[in-house]
Amino acid sequence: MSKNIPAVIYARFSSSSQREESIEDQLRECNAYAKREGYTVIGNYCDYAISGRTDERPEFLHMISDAEYGSFKAVIVYRLDRFARNRVDSVIYKSKLSKHKVHVVSATECIPEGSDGVLLEALHEALAQKYSDDLSKIIRRGQEGNAENCKVNGPIPFGYKANKVTRHIEVDEEKAAIVRQAFTIIASGGNYKQALSYFAKMGYPKTNNGLYKILNNERYKGIYIYGSHRVEGGIPRIISDELFNAAKATRARNVHMPNSGSAKYLLSGKLYCRECEHQFSGSYSIGKNGNMYRYYVCSGKKRWRKCEQKDIRAPFVEQLVTDALHMFILNDEITSAIIDAALACQEEHDPRQANITALSKQIAEADKKIKNIMTAIEAGIITSTTKERLEELEGKKKSLQQSLMEEKLKAPAISRRQLEYYFDHLKSGSATNRKFQKYLVDSFVQKAYTDGKTVNMVVTLAGATDATITYSKIFAPNAKVYENCSHWWR
Secondary structure, rough: OOEEEEEEEEEEEOOOOOOOHHHHHHHHHHHHHHHHOOEEEEEEEEOOOOOEEEEEEHHHHHHHHHHOOOOOOOEEEEEEHHHHHHHHHHHHHHHHOOOOOOEEEOOOOOOOOOOOHHHHHHHHHHHHHHHHHHHHHHHHHHHHHHOOOOEEOOOOOOEEOOOOOOOOOEOOOHHHHHHHHHHHHHOOOHHHHHHHHHHHHHOOOOOHHHHHHHHHOOHHHHHEEEOOOEEEEOOOOOOHHHHHHHHHHHHHHHOOOOOOOOOOOOOOOOOOOOOOOEEEEEEEEOOOOOOEEEEEEEHHOOOOOOOOEEEEEEHHHHHHHHHHHHHHOOOOOHHHHHHHHHHHHHHHHOOHHHHHHHHHHHHHOOOHHHHHHHHHHHHHOOOOHHHHHHHHHHHHHHHHHHHHHHHHHHHOOOHHHHHHHHHHHHOOOOOOHHHHHHHHHHEEEEEEEEEOEEEEEEEEEEOOOEEEEEEEOOOOOOOOOEEOOOOOOO
């Protein structure tokens, strides 16, 4: 063969069966072949952790594209299956290269020139595809076996982890606590924005689609799911059926929530008729002067004509609710009660607490033993193993203290000072500011009931259900309700 033929090397490894270092092995063998056979290597193209069954390989496609410039005349591969394991792809891309007078050569397979070489090359490609097909069957068979034994197959849902020895799915307590809180936020009337904000705050930002998948994933109820396999209790449970269903019901209700996306009606989806228990929805009419008048209409009256509740002027009832929130929720005594309830709830459901308690107990026991040895030493009771035992206990104590510190650093809890700062910041807000009003309603009002004369609010702090408070306020004498209005929907 003539000398100094410009060539490039293409190398690839598959994550399912090879290691990253195999790229270096391939390059070494290909460079040795090039030197021996008279090729001058001018560049390398390497694809990492990508199967040869697909042509969606960035460096491979880059190489095919670069061939048109005529800078190289050969592509050297470790074996022909590195170029492609799919015979159709192999034929297509070799044809593209041949148009630019570029040929593919194997560094480790002896393929002669001429018709015999064409036949032998075709056989190598056929064997490569057969191997690839057989490997796929083996992998699928292994996955079916894993599924029958409820072992890991594919991506693991957030909140779980794989046992490296048994390959069974276990709970990742730190992340599982975040999942539980997200479900709780939604189940207690919160929205996606609040749940996503919580994920981001805990250091695991999610998209709307990611959160949707979490909230719809039945695996959190302890169900192992893979293909047609569905095993109740096949994996550890993170979410109770009641919490899962409550979050599902809240999301279903929000999908059909009247005017739920409109900032014009602060109480949409939260204001209920005390007489028929249907929601009030936002509505409006246009006056003779062209002004728009907003009010709330009972759905039992609007849709089914089964309620006689009068329409209520929106600005009035909204201001009434936000005034009450500003006065009541942001009252020092109530704020303190909410903070106490929130901290108690956090401590009760903190997954770290059991580990922290256990580690603290072990540290106390190690301290006690160290103290006993020191007392014995001071009393003159010294044996050949005293020093060794003392050093062992001090080392164990140091290790336990390190573990305790690491446990406390996991998903740090919200402190009382942080909550107090938050409420102090809220108290500085204006009860007449529309944006502030919306924030108060979204954050604290779970439901509000009215009969046209009084408003009762069920107020809660998301996740701290023990801090639920019911508040009643009588309508002012000049409150306006509407008997007959020109409704846009009539």
